[in-house]
Amino acid sequence: MTFLAIDIGNTRLKWAMYEAPHPGAALLAHGAEFLEHIERLAEGPWSKLPTPTHMLGCVVAGETARRRVHDQIELMLGWDFEPHWVVPSAQEAGVTNGYDHPMRLGADRWVAMIGARHHVLQRGPERPLVVVMVGTAVTVDALDTQGNFLGGLILPGHGIMLRALESGTAGLHVPTGSVTPFPKNTSDALTSGGTYAIAGAVERMYQHLYLHCSMEPACIMAGGAGWKMVPSMTRPFELVDNLIFEGLLVIAQQRWK
Numbered sequence: 001m002t003f004l005a006i007d008i009g010n011t012r013l014k015w016a017m018y019e020a021p022h023p024g025a026a027l028l029a030h031g032a033e034f035l036e037h038i039e040r041l042a043e044g045p046w047s048k049l050p051t052p053t054h055m056l057g058c059v060v061a062g063e064t065a066r067r068r069v070h071d072q073i074e075l076m077l078g079w080d081f082e083p084h085w086v087v088p089s090a091q092e093a094g095v096t097n098g099y100d101h102p103m104r105l106g107a108d109r110w111v112a113m114i115g116a117r118h119h120v121l122q123r124g125p126e127r128p129l130v131v132v133m134v135g136t137a138v139t140v141d142a143l144d145t146q147g148n149f150l151g152g153l154i155l156p157g158h159g160i161m162l163r164a165l166e167s168g169t170a171g172l173h174v175p176t177g178s179v180t181p182f183p184k185n186t187s188d189a190l191t192s193g194g195t196y197a198i199a200g201a202v203e204r205m206y207q208h209l210y211l212h213c214s215m216e217p218a219c220i221m222a223g224g225a226g227w228k229m230v231p232s233m234t235r236p237f238e239l240v241d242n243l244i245f246e247g248l249l250v251i252a253q254q255r256w257k
């Protein structure tokens with residue numbers, strides 16, 4: 001019952017192979033490829049894997065990226081599972097979707113919230129929850145104590161912010177700087193500006209949710225650049241690197257138990 005989990009973001013494809021399709025299953029192998037290197041998967045990292053029996057993924061990078069991954073799966077000798085992809089719905093695995101059009105929510109956000117809710121309930125009683133993902137874009141999503149997704153923010157990630165400033169000005173072409181409270185050079189000013197823009201947006205959502213639920217929210221962070229943000233947050237955030245995979249395992253368990 002080996003299980004392959006795949007997360008196709010706008011910058012990188014992340015994959016993980018588990019011994020079985022349920023939370024807590026042993027992680028056998030994992031990896032990440034920039035989207036332009038998807039065609040390396042079959043001949044490269046996947047060639048050394050045991051044969052998966054089940055596969056579940058989430059994709060926000062578009063239909064072409066998904067098709068390119070299907071092509072890699074086709075190339076794998078002996079891999080004959082049906083690829084499944086999560087489509088956000090009105091309700092799944094204890095989370096209720098408050099989006100105006102539930103299916104228009106990013107599948108990665110939906111899966112991350114399901115993973116985060118499961119993660120918190122494994123460790124204690126029900127609590128409100130702020131889920132932050134720092135990838136190409138940054139998302140800041142709020143769940144109330146009962147697991148209702150109330151809504152969330154989307155803002156540009158570090159890379160997009162810097163590229164936007166570089167292309168919109170004459171004088172902002174500088175190397176990456178440090179995060180500091182009072183930046184005294186352009187590099188530090190840009191790096192700190194981006195980091196605190198994200199931290200400030202998250203703090204605002206934290207306050208909205210605290211006020212709404214009258215209870216201190218738990219805070220979970222994930223995404224390729226999450227580790228960069230944690231030290232600059234105004235609240236303690238737990239970094240859960242495999243959050244999307246945890247969510248995919250929770251959904252997989254319900255589908256294939």
Ligand SMILES: Nc1ncnc2c1ncn2[C@@H]1O[C@H](COP(=O)(O)OP(=O)(O)O)[C@@H](O)[C@H]1O
Nearest residue numbers: 009010011012134135136137157159223224225
């Ligand atoms: N080792 C790394 N490789 C690639 N991106 C990294 C790395 N460390 C940090 N990053 C940052 O993480 C972002 C990509 O994160 P990721 O979660 O893969 O995004 P997405 O899910 O949108 O593809 C990039 O914008 C980059 O700034």
Ligand SMILES: CC(C)(COP(=O)(O)O)[C@@H](O)C(=O)NCCC(=O)O
Nearest residue numbers: 009010060104105106135136137154
């Ligand atoms: C917001 C996102 C672009 C984040 O993508 P990522 O940074 O993980 O590549 C993605 O979740 C998405 O395309 N969402 C659809 C729109 C929405 O969630 O409202």
Ligand SMILES: [K+]
Nearest residue numbers: 009108133135
């Ligand atoms: K992502």
